[in-house]
Amino acid sequence: MDTTGTLDEALQRLHRSGPERFGRLTNHAPMAVEALAAHGQASAVHRWLELYTRKLEEFPGRVEPVTDANWPAALGDPRRAADWIDHFERELAEHPWREVLARWWPRLLPGLYGGSTHPVIRVGHATRTLLSGESTGPRLAELAHGLGYWAARHRTVADLAALPGADSAAAALDAAPPIAGRDGGFADRLGQVRGLPVWAAGVTDPGEAQRRLTELVRAATHRYATHGHGEETMLVHAATAPNAVLRTLPALPRALWVPSLRAAWTASAAVTAMYAPDAPVAYLPPGAVTPEEVFERALAHGDEHVIKLTDTALDVGDEPALAAALRSIELSEPLR
Incomplete structure (x- = not known):
C-alpha cells in the first residue's frame, strides 16, 4: 500500500x-486511485486525476441531518447523500471503524444493488x-x-x-437466464430480473462462505x-461487486460472512443476466504477459x-483472469 x-x-x-454526476453516474475516482496506489502506481495518481477531473461534480447540498432516530426514513433517498456522508463521518469520529462497519453492514447489505453496485x-x-x-483521516x-x-x-x-442451479459458480452464472428486454439502464434492467439460479444456498459455515465467494469472483x-x-462496462461489476464483498470480510464479524455471500451471488448473477450477450466468443490474449x-x-x-x-483480475491472479483484463482494454474506450 502507498506510503x-x-x-x-x-x-x-x-x-x-x-x-x-448528472444524478446517476458514479464518481469512480476514489476507487481507481486506491487501485493505482495498491499496485505501486502512486506516482501516476495525480496525472490520472487530471484526466478524470471533467467527470467530477461539486459536493451535493445538505437536506437534514441523519440521526439514530430518523435514519430508516432517509435510507435509499439519493437527495440525502451529503446528510448520510456527514452521519458516517460523525460515527467514525466517535467509534472504531470496524465497529461502525459491523453495525451498518447488515443494514446496508440488502440494498447492495443501488447505484449499480x-x-x-x-x-x-x-x-x-x-x-x-x-x-x-482521509482514509x-x-x-x-x-x-x-x-x-x-x-x-x-x-x-x-x-x-x-449448478454446483460450480461458473456453471451457475452460465445458467442465469438473460432478461427479455435489452433497453434501459441498470435500474430498469434490474426490475426485469424475475429469478436466478440457486448456488451456495445451503452454505452455513463462514469459512465455506469465504471459499465460495472467492470461487465466484x-x-x-x-x-x-x-x-x-x-x-463492456456493466459486466465488469459481475466481478468487482463480489470482490468488494470478499475484500471486506476480514473486517467483519464471521457471523456476517454467509449473508454477504448470498447478497454477492445475487448481485453477480443479476448483472450477468441483465447484460448477457447473444453468444460467447473465444478469446486468446496476445501473448504471455x-x-x-x-x-x-x-x-x-x-x-x-x-x-x-484489472485490479480484481490481479487478485484472482491466474492467466484467464489476466486475459479478462486484457479483453476489457480491447473493448473499452480509453480515458482521454
Whole structure:
C-alpha cells in the first residue's frame, strides 16, 4: 500500500466532489486511485486525476441531518447523500471503524444493488486501504463517503424465483437466464430480473462462505473474457461487486460472512443476466504477459472500469483472469 502520502492527498482532493454526476453516474475516482496506489502506481495518481477531473461534480447540498432516530426514513433517498456522508463521518469520529462497519453492514447489505453496485465497491476499496495501512483521516473519510453513498442509493430486490442451479459458480452464472428486454439502464434492467439460479444456498459455515465467494469472483472475472462484449462496462461489476464483498470480510464479524455471500451471488448473477450477450466468443490474449505488465496497460488505457477490473483480475491472479483484463482494454474506450 502507498506510503508516500499520495493516496491521502488524492482522497482529500476528491472528497470535495460528490459521489455522482448528472444524478446517476458514479464518481469512480476514489476507487481507481486506491487501485493505482495498491499496485505501486502512486506516482501516476495525480496525472490520472487530471484526466478524470471533467467527470467530477461539486459536493451535493445538505437536506437534514441523519440521526439514530430518523435514519430508516432517509435510507435509499439519493437527495440525502451529503446528510448520510456527514452521519458516517460523525460515527467514525466517535467509534472504531470496524465497529461502525459491523453495525451498518447488515443494514446496508440488502440494498447492495443501488447505484449499480458502485457503493459497495467503493466501500470494498476503502476497507482494503484501512486493513493494509494506517487509519488516517482521509482514509476514514473515504469509508464514510462510501457508506454514505451506499445508504443514499440503497435499493433492494425481492421475490426472485429460485431457478435450477449448478454446483460450480461458473456453471451457475452460465445458467442465469438473460432478461427479455435489452433497453434501459441498470435500474430498469434490474426490475426485469424475475429469478436466478440457486448456488451456495445451503452454505452455513463462514469459512465455506469465504471459499465460495472467492470461487465466484474467479468465475465472474474469467467469464468477462468471453462474455464482456455483452456490455463492456456493466459486466465488469459481475466481478468487482463480489470482490468488494470478499475484500471486506476480514473486517467483519464471521457471523456476517454467509449473508454477504448470498447478497454477492445475487448481485453477480443479476448483472450477468441483465447484460448477457447473444453468444460467447473465444478469446486468446496476445501473448504471455505478467500481472505488472497488464496493470501498466490498464493504466495507460485509463478507463476507470478497466483499472478496477484489472485490479480484481490481479487478485484472482491466474492467466484467464489476466486475459479478462486484457479483453476489457480491447473493448473499452480509453480515458482521454
